[in-house]
Amino acid sequence: MRICSRKKSDSDLGKEAKARKHEICRETGLCREGDMQRMGKGRENDNKWWKSAVIYQIYPRSFADSNQDGIGDLQGIISKLDYLEELGIDAIWLSPVCKSPQDDNGYDISDYQDIDPMFGTLRDMEELIGKAGEHHIRIILDLVLNHSSDEHFWFQEAKKSRENPYHDYYVWRDGTEGAPPNGMRAAFGGSAWEWVPEVGQYYFHQFSVKQPDLNWENPKLRQEIYDMINWWIQKGVGGFRLDVIDQIAKEPDRQITNNGPQLHTYLRELSWETFQKADLVTVGEAWGATPELAKLYSNPDNSELSMVFQFEHICLDQIPGKEKWDLAPLPFRKLKEVFARWQTQLYNEGWNSLFWNNHDLPRIVSRWGNDGEYRTESAKMLAILLHGMQGTPYIYQGEELGMTNVRFAIEDYRDIETLNIYKERLEKGYKEEEIMRSIHAKGRDNARTPMQWDDGEHAGFTRGEPWIRVNPNYREINAAKQTGDAQSVFACYQRLIRLRKEYPVFTDGEFRLLLEEDEALFAYTRTSADTQLLVVCNFFGQTVRCPLAEQTEGMELLLCSYAAQGQEAVLRPYEARMYLKN
Ligand code: TEU
Ligand code: CA
Numbered sequence: 217m218r219i220c221s222r223k224k225s226d227s228d229l230g231k232e233a234k235a236r237k238h239e240i241c242r243e244t245g246l247c248r249e250g251d252m253q254r255m256g257k258g259r260e261n262d263n264k265w266w267k268s269a270v271i272y273q274i275y276p277r278s279f280a281d282s283n284q285d286g287i288g289d290l291q292g293i294i295s296k297l298d299y300l301e302e303l304g305i306d307a308i309w310l311s312p313v314c315k316s317p318q319d320d321n322g323y324d325i326s327d328y329q330d331i332d333p334m335f336g337t338l339r340d341m342e343e344l345i346g347k348a349g350e351h352h353i354r355i356i357l358d359l360v361l362n363h364s365s366d367e368h369f370w371f372q373e374a375k376k377s378r379e380n381p382y383h384d385y386y387v388w389r390d391g392t393e394g395a396p397p398n399g400m401r402a403a404f405g406g407s408a409w410e411w412v413p414e415v416g417q418y419y420f421h422q423f424s425v426k427q428p429d430l431n432w433e434n435p436k437l438r439q440e441i442y443d444m445i446n447w448w449i450q451k452g453v454g455g456f457r458l459d460v461i462d463q464i465a466k467e468p469d470r471q472i473t474n475n476g477p478q479l480h481t482y483l484r485e486l487s488w489e490t491f492q493k494a495d496l497v498t499v500g501e502a503w504g505a506t507p508e509l510a511k512l513y514s515n516p517d518n519s520e521l522s523m524v525f526q527f528e529h530i531c532l533d534q535i536p537g538k539e540k541w542d543l544a545p546l547p548f549r550k551l552k553e554v555f556a557r558w559q560t561q562l563y564n565e566g567w568n569s570l571f572w573n574n575h576d577l578p579r580i581v582s583r584w585g586n587d588g589e590y591r592t593e594s595a596k597m598l599a600i601l602l603h604g605m606q607g608t609p610y611i612y613q614g615e616e617l618g619m620t621n622v623r624f625a626i627e628d629y630r631d632i633e634t635l636n637i638y639k640e641r642l643e644k645g646y647k648e649e650e651i652m653r654s655i656h657a658k659g660r661d662n663a664r665t666p667m668q669w670d671d672g673e674h675a676g677f678t679r680g681e682p683w684i685r686v687n688p689n690y691r692e693i694n695a696a697k698q699t700g701d702a703q704s705v706f707a708c709y710q711r712l713i714r715l716r717k718e719y720p721v722f723t724d725g726e727f728r729l730l731l732e733e734d735e736a737l738f739a740y741t742r743t744s745a746d747t748q749l750l751v752v753c754n755f756f757g758q759t760v761r762c763p764l765a766e767q768t769e770g771m772e773l774l775l776c777s778y779a780a781q782g783q784e785a786v787l788r789p790y791e792a793r794m795y796l797k798n
Contacts, residue, residue: 259517273573307355567608582662721748
């Protein structure tokens with residue numbers, strides 16, 4: 217059989233024997249309980265490397281193009297390792313590079329154990345892991361385990377007949393054409409059910425129709441996944457990001473998508489069979505996480521994951537019952553409340569991830585900052601605010617330069633979600649300007665325009681025709697202009713990364729929110745033993761009085777978002793200051 221017989225080393229075979237033994241244990245339910253008890257004892261995560269690490273996310277197709285076909289690739293990343301080492305990051309999270317028809321830019325995988333030719337070969341991946349290691353950088357892969365591509369061998373088989381051994385790898389329901397099992401909708405628009413006449417059934421897909429959901433209830437499917445992950449661990453990767461992990465335990469009959477009842481049982485088994493065998497970082501994408509749930513996911517006993525990406529600070533402006541495209545003002549006081557709650561609740565009981573951006577989100581400087589007059593100051597302010605908190609910070613490519621959103625015409629967008637929503641909303645009668653306003657504010661392509669390396673053609677990303685247009689502001693905003701400049705956004709990120717290595721208070725200090733009621737300032741302290749960090753940020757475009765002037769007396773000013781020194785008693789527009797008492 218294709219999947220089982222190839223690409224396996226001798227040591228994999230030993231693991232398989234062990235895995236088969238586990239399979240029997242799982243069926244009897246005996247040994248797993250013992251495993252769980254053993255795992256529940258320690259605080260294995262207390263001194264992990266990833267607690268003081270900073271992780272950089274690369275969206276490979278938009279990072280650097282080595283062969284001038286207009287699409288970024290693995291050799292392109294290898295050519296930029298010096299830049300990343302200069303920035304100081306510890307690990308790279310790579311968005312998916314496995315074989316894929318690219319319906320959703322690689323989040324639709326057709327072979328988990330091969331690289332898409334668009335990005336290079338398996339040899340290139342091995343070279344990247346090795347060379348990154350020489351730069352003290354680990355490689356974190358993106359595991360898409362909720363669904364595969366419909367072009368995956370498993371699905372090709374699964375849709376042949378109900379008796380096919382792979383049929384049960386996916387989620388099927390009987391029905392008649394035109395009458396889906398229920399009214400569930402897919403995240404990218406349309407029904408979540410797709411009819412396959414050959415088998416007389418519908419398959420379930422939470423994302424595009426080319427992303428059929430995998431059936432985690434099937435132990436055979438789970439075992440295939442563990443074998444695949446262990447194969448990557450043996451290649452020397454530093455960890456994994458787990459795509460929409462809170463959706464794997466879906467129960468469509470009860471209309472449950474995320475946080476299904478079996479979720480944490482699956483995660484503990486997954487972790488036990490794979491991640492716990494090595495010293496890895498694992499981060500699950502969990503849109504539906506609350507601090508309570510995050511404590512389960514990131515329990516210090518290491519039974520599940522290192523941490524999750526939660527989105528409460530991102531979804532603040534989401535109107536209940538509406539879509540993300542329905543724009544509403546950003547609530548500043550709520551932002552403080554949400555960060556403070558996560559910082560406080562996970563202290564000693566879990567671990568936070570810290571991020572403003574990823575490949576699905578608009579650029580933070582265009583959202584909470586000011587991407588015009590105060591672009592540099594506000595980009596630095598947002599960096600200082602986030603990197604002073606407890607957790608593992610993530611930087612999304614270009615964030616370290618203060619890259620901004622774009623305002624393209626619809627023809628220039630490439631993202632499946634954007635194109636679908638444009639069509640859907642036009643049909644529903646929305647005005648074109650209104651739809652475009654939403655896309656400009658929230659569209660995922662804001663994050664996906666090519667990395668701005670220099671002021672040459674296509675920003676130095678490619679000499680070919682880029683797969684998506686470059687942001688026209690690249691002559692002003694680019695890496696070449698910032699790397700040698702001590703006042704740049706880049707230099708600020710570089711400094712923040714170094715500070716985290718230098719002072720343990722960044723990793724372990726206890727968080728306390730100050731000036732809770734203030735309408736313009738976000739301020740907090742981090743305290744451990746005899747060290748205290750104090751961060752104060754003006755989130756708006758007006759100069760305000762700083763009520764903390766007394767408290768900062770005698771403290772060392774570590775970092776400020778302005779080049780020129782200001783007055784102690786006031787904060788200029790988007791001014792952030794970070795102080796230390798040692
Ligand atoms: O995203 C999950 C997800 O639900 C949203 O981020 C989604 O992309 C959209 O913004 C909802 O409005 C993950 C990946 O990060 C994303 O790129 C993939 O498209 C998606 O899963 C499917 O794999
Ligand atoms: Ca290329």
